Amino acid sequence: MLFSVASGALAERFDPRRVIQAGMALFIIASLSWSYFFVTDSLQMWQAMVILVIHGCAGVLWQTPNQMLLYDIVGPKDSRRARCGSTPWRAISAFWSALRWAAPS
Numbered sequence: 001m002l003f004s005v006a007s008g009a010l011a012e013r014f015d016p017r018r019v020i021q022a023g024m025a026l027f028i029i030a031s032l033s034w035s036y037f038f039v040t041d042s043l044q045m046w047q048a049m050v051i052l053v054i055h056g057c058a059g060v061l062w063q064t065p066n067q068m069l070l071y072d073i074v075g076p077k078d079s080r081r082a083r084c085g086s087t088p089w090r091a092i093s094a095f096w097s098a099l100r101w102a103a104p105s
Contacts, residue, residue: 007061007063010065011068012068016069020069023060023065026055026057027055030054030058033051034051
């Protein structure tokens with residue numbers, strides 16, 4: 001949240017698709033790092049914190065330009081309807097349904 005404004009400024013200055021790609025590259029680096037440390041069983045606390053920071057930066061580089069790209073695609077008239085599919089409530093709903101599925105009956 002802290003760097004969302006800076007990420008939006010980057011997406012205005014450069015193509016939002018390129019900023020999203022940079023965020024996806026950071027997600028790939030974080031995922032590969034997790035898998036390496038889990039396979040080798042050599043993960044230390046400081047390494048986990050660095051990977052989590054990389055993951056957070058990737059999320060910032062992905063989410064704000066994603067909203068800008070969505071606005072560019074649908075325009076101002078339909079932007080409210082288009083954003084409904086990417087709201088935090090969608091993530092909360094997915095989390096809740098996963099909890100209900102995993103909970104014993």
